[in-house]
Amino acid sequence: MALHRSGPHVTYKTREEMISVAEAFLINGKLGASETLCRQVLNEERENADAIAVLGRLAHMTGNREQARRMLLRATQIAPNSASHHFTLGDMYHSFGDVEAAVASYYSALNLDPNFYAVLVNLSNSLLILQRYTAAEEISRRAIELVPESAEAHSNLGQAFLKQGRLTDAHRALRKSVDIAPQRPDLLNNFGVLQQLMGDVGGAIESFQTALKRDPQATLAQRNLKIAVLNSPSWDTRALFKLHVELAKRHNRHGGPGKSTSRVGYTRGRKLRIGYISSDFHDHPVGNNLMPLLTHHDRNVLEITLYANVEAPDQKTALFQDKTDHWRDTSAWSDAQLARQISEDGIDIAVYLAGRFNLNRVETAVFRPAPIQVSFHDCATTGLEAMDYWLTDSLLHPPETEEQFTEELYRLPVFYQFEKPVNAPKVSAPPCLKNGYITFGSFNKPEKISNETVSLWAEILRKTEHSKLMLKYRNLFADDGLKRMWQERFSQEGIEEDRLLLMAGDHAQPKHLTLYSQIDIALDPFPFNGAMTTFEALLMGVPVITMKGRRFVDRVGATLLQHCALTEFVAADAGTYVDVAVQLASDPAQIGIWRERICSHLLESPLIRGQTYAKSLERAYREMWQRKCERFV
Template sequence: MNAGQIKGVKDVLALLNAGNLDAAKSLGERLLHSQNKPDLFFVMQKIALLQGNAQDAIDYGQRMLKLAPYQNEFKTAYHETINYLHQQRQFQVMSEAASWLTQSRSADGQAWNLLGISYIELGRFDEARQALERALAMMPNNKHVMSNLGNVLISMSCYGAAIDYLERALKIQPDLVPACNNLGNAYRYVGRASDAIKIYEHALKIAPDYAELIANLGVAYSQVQRYRDAIDCYDRALNLNPQLLPVYANRAEAFRLLGQLQDAIAACENTLNQHPDIQEVWLVYGNALRDASRIDEAIQAYIRALSYQNLRNTSFNSAVYTSLLFCLNYQPDLSAELIYSVYQDYNVKNGLPYKDHWRPFLNDPSLTRKLKVGYVSQSFYNHVCKHFLLPLIESHNHDNVEIYAYSNSVREDEYTGLYRNAVDHWVVTNAMSDDEMAERIRADGIDVLIDVAGHTSDNRLPVMARKPAPVSLHWLDFGYTTGLTAIDYYLTDHAGITEDCAHLFSEKLWPLDGPFFVYRPFGVHSMGDAGQLPAERNGYVTFGCLSRSIRINHKVIRIWAAILDAMPTARLIIDSGDFKDPQICEEMAARFAAYGIQRERLDIGFHTPPWDVLRNIDISLDCFPHNSGMTLIESLYMGVPFITLAGRPSVGRLGASILTGAGHPEWIADSEEEYAQKCVILAHDLPGLKHIRQNLRQELEQSQVMNEPAFARSVEAAYRQMWEIYCKGQQA
């Protein structure tokens, strides 16, 4: 540097250090007319940042580096400018500034790291991963890059890889709080909530006022059902940073999971009054309204959550659709065609985009070889599905089928061990992205792939949309079509469908000759026997329903009230987890009061396990248009008959499927009037009810519903026939 240049820069620096930014800027700009030196650009960059002029800072920094590309002080100053853009949330400008640096200094690992961070903020995760992998190749022991790479991998649902990088970062620096936070998040996503809690609590000892960390601890607490602790965390986090908007949704969800529906609804409404565009709150609001039997309002909340265009093809978008489609099935006034149209919309947005990526299969097309069969489920633990899924898997003939279980379960227990022992291959998929899981299924050479979840929580329907196996079908959970044209078949039975309902399914219907399920009770000793007919000791008949509140719509209430009106001494028990909140119980009672049914004739609440409740019921009442499921089978096993109304395929015919398989089609009604008549006629036949009470369990045990080997052979025959159709189609 010559003396004149140093003097000029020093004058600018003196004004800058004196706090006279305008004068420093003015002098610097005059000097730029005669001087084109990096030192001056370096000082001008500082002035621009202090004045909040990010674009000028970038321009000065780039001119500085063009003149002195290898001076570390200048490189560091430009890095600081990019970090300033990050702090100011100017992510697009940040990415442009970082991209320029990687092009001019391609060996600058920190430049690639900053570019990766900007892409994360912009939601450009594939590009972020590529940039951060380049950064790590240049700085292989940089804990910050590892943490950032773990963060983007979480966003891409590549949880296993994320955990590897984050654990490596923490081995280098155990007190790196951002890495602790990201690792806790990754643990949560793969179902390791207890490990997440440990790492969050460790990090909070280092940074006790880190609001995001406290909020994430709340989510982990909620995963292990410590909802009160979760709410405490959310309150602490929001006190520290009220702008953590998604936390409001988590807080309301914790109230919902506690059964405090009114608190959940109020929390959502209070938040939406101030922040009407938090899509996560609209989802929770819809779920709380749904649980409170306010179906139409719930549907509107879901539609609002889906209205945000930036959500297309995201996991949140799929979660909203899951809730919306679930809720629509319970709406009693919509046509089946209208409901199915929303499933078609789901397919357009979340299924068809993957069709261009479908690839031919290399599976051996032999018709007689052993088939590789894969089950995809999040319920390989003590979940209600165990009553149906476990007996099938344990009854498979391994001479004919080789069984793979793709487990996305959030927890493991003794039932997980039973599943694992019954299959040939156990594959844990929690840490796999949808693409990774689809590739794993292809690599395993699966011939027939079964989705067990449908549109239930934590499903892997996006994997099914990628068509990773030659033959695919949906069976069991959810009870209706997936809407995905990528899935070939829907496994059902003849009672569950009608002759003219094929247009309501995206899959081809495949009815089994017998029931579409098999049932195995667990804990029979704890269930106890059916006991005495309640009407004998009470002197009046007790009807009952143990179903979700969402199924008890205005049409159901009207018919049930008519039945009670026809039998003035009869009582009605309504008992399920949705009635933990006393106000919800009273709201339900008020709906009956509108038909003149006195409160004392209704017993509304929640008890678990349900066996003593069932011992106090003479006749169970099924709901419509969406029938109950598990509670109907449990009613039969406890000697309690139920009356069902067969309606919409297939969720409105679950009761018909169960009764047909159990050998009691006489309890199936085809109209609301017939439903009420059958209830009243059966209630007046106390000797008949007593006989049913004494014999129904044994009848069920001897029926097709509990014939595990026969059901497994029927299902295997269906798989074989589906495979033959595929192979013949390939040959053609």
């Protein structure tokens, strides 16, 4: 074979050598040199699949998506038996968001090379995205057979188990992934998420903190740590504030100036453009709280834009789209791109919903895309310098509150708002009248049930003979290992297994609400109270015992009950909490009387006054805008 020359000083003996060097150049960012080599190969062999594939990867790297697709597809047509080209095509499809096409390409590669480890790993990732969890499990197991110490494969296997509700198996697999690669913050974060879901909040906090030591910019670990600490009684007000400020600094310094003037300018009486930024525009507690507001907003005074990062749209998502003037799907945007769109839309007031939770985008605020920025339905300070207000009310944050925050508090007349479900079942008689014993209950997440909560609930059970405690959160307790873990936690407090009713099942709302007919008295956890669970219990006539705390998260229960004129069930401290529960449990007849009254207390409260609630928010926005105009002028 003749020698192949590239440049004045380098000579290659074969085309394969030239392509190998071109790939090395591509990996090292020497795109021009890589392209030159590939073009030289193609000058001698127009249908060289390997050179075309390298050029396809180069086109992909430079943003020429269609050219990349055509070239990589052509490479697979020229060399249909090359597993490598099918793999590269699959990776490209995956990066484009065409996961179905990626899976098809990966399977083509596996048919040619069943032991192609990288294909197995990327295929299992794609199958997880497509919610094909059984297939993802099978592919992950094959990857582990090839590379037993593969952290990636064990992590994928753990995610497949988790999505199937096999929490104990998921814990084992994710723990293994961390043991193999303890330096990887993403694996530590994934393990921490599972620990928190199962109720091991202390372990979760440790995992998230370790992830942040490995990478201080690990955004998911930052966010999840901010959630976890709210469930831990050991974090006091000062420690919580310090953490939020420290984490916010990592974003504050990355912010840009933004375009913080609206198109019309600071005119006091004009129509305001409000942007709501959320991932919860679906059947979700935050979305359900927001729906009455959007339903009753006065479109003569407000123009509404929803910036939606919804992972799994549902029927309620379509309702949100109907109730807004403008809908923006932000799922493919970076924070900077989202900020640019908010600015281009001329939003006057950007409202960031539940910033630390799910896929919400509160960090976008650092770009200052709107003149006024508001945190709404978050449970603590954002710590962000660019966040102007935190919406709350005078019960969640009384004047003497000890909570610390970087925003200015704006106290609404009422913070929470709910809608009565159209298909809510009728209130039934309390089960104690038939059972002859009291059934306490909580349908809150296990992560909210702190060790201190367990101790208090155990004390209540010890003081109420033959009573039982029903716990349920979705289908979590279908996992036998999780059930044993919680039985052991209560066993350490002297509560026998037969007094715990660990229920499971993913029920639609009507069926879910009927489960409250099996509870006599609901117990609110602390320090992170329930909100939607308290609303549901009250709707079904079930009294909720809560303890008033010192911060937003542990004053939610007391706030809801006070709005419903049900302060009889609000305790000032742990001892009173136990006394209130035990006293009520001693009088089944009184429970029956309350069962008939509590729903009326809720329905007659300001918690279900959508139009009034919307007016209060509109006044708040107008006042914020007036203040801004005064400063600007």
